[in-house]
Amino acid sequence: MSSTIDINKICEWCGKEFTAHKCSTRFCSKRCSEHSYKALRRQRHVEENNAATKDKVKETSVGNGKYLTPCQCANMIGVSRATLYRYLEKGKIPCIQFSGKTLISRASIDKMFENPPEYIKREKKVAEPIEEFYTTKEILEKFGISNSWLFKMAKERNIPKTVVRGKTLWSRKHIDKALADKQPTETVAEKWYSVEEVCAKFNMSKEAVYRFVSERKISKRKDKCKVFYSRRQFDKAMGIESELEPEYYTMPEAMARYNMTRDQISHYVRTHDIPRSYEGRYVRIDRKALDALFAPPKIG
Secondary structure (H helix, E strand, C coil): CCCCCCEEEECCCCCCEEEECCCCCCCCCHHHHHHHHHHHHHHHHHHHHHHHHHHHHHHHHHCCCCEECHHHHHHHHCCCHHHHHHHHHHCCCCCEEECCEEEEEHHHHHHHCCCCCCCCCCCCCCCCCCCCEEEHHHHHHHHCCCHHHHHHHHHHHCCCEEEECCEEEEEHHHHHHHCHHHCCCCCHHHHEEEHHHHHHHHCCCHHHHHHHHHHHCCCEEEECCEEEEEHHHHHHHCCCCCCCCCCEEEHHHHHHHHCCCHHHHHHHHHHCCCCEEEECCEEEEEHHHHHHHCCCCCCC
8 A cells, every 4th residue: 555645855865855755765766866875885995995004004014024113113012203212222122223223023022011010100299399489579680570571471481489478479490490591691791782881982872872783783682681782793883893803603794704695504504513592583603613614624
């Protein structure tokens, strides 16, 4: 007996609306049903092949032979390559080191798990109590920073603090470590001009000094909220000979000295590990090391 039920449904393949006579009907026609069946078979076939390929790649990365490379051994035991090399260095995993190649016996890895040592629970490290502190006023006076900069820096670096009787106390150890580059230096006066020294020596106003160093791109540095300018570069820009013997090249000086581009100088500095430092956005390259690198070859 045929059904007299009429149900409006949406075909799962073509998306067209049709009238069905059963609640279980999914497609509007035999053609749509066949297309859906073939698509499902095709999807299952692709998934099975992808899974087989993934297993094969994993098997290849681990290796099937008696000996493993460090990368294969790391994949097998589930650690990173760097961690495995630390195990090798500490002697936890035996290996044979050839010229340019290191091999690990698969049997030695399996043997390690035959009689493993007893598991030792790692004790949780107890944090050492903090007993030495700075007050906010002591930090500002010692390091020459502003109050707002201190709180911003402390928030970024998560420096421990506490409030006692209305005063904020900061961990001395953490502050000294965070502000190590703010420690006052003894060599500032020897190689650098302060703004006041420039004004007195060259009879310039502060506005003129700031404009002059900006136009001539003179290296500068900060020490306890004071700005200092390279004495040698300032003297050279003013047309006088500096009594200071230069110990470094700026990038433009190195480019002019050896007739190279900035990229070429940077390549040699990085490749040969030439000592360098940074003053603001300017790089300072060790003069002796760079001169030695480009010195003419000698025999004997």
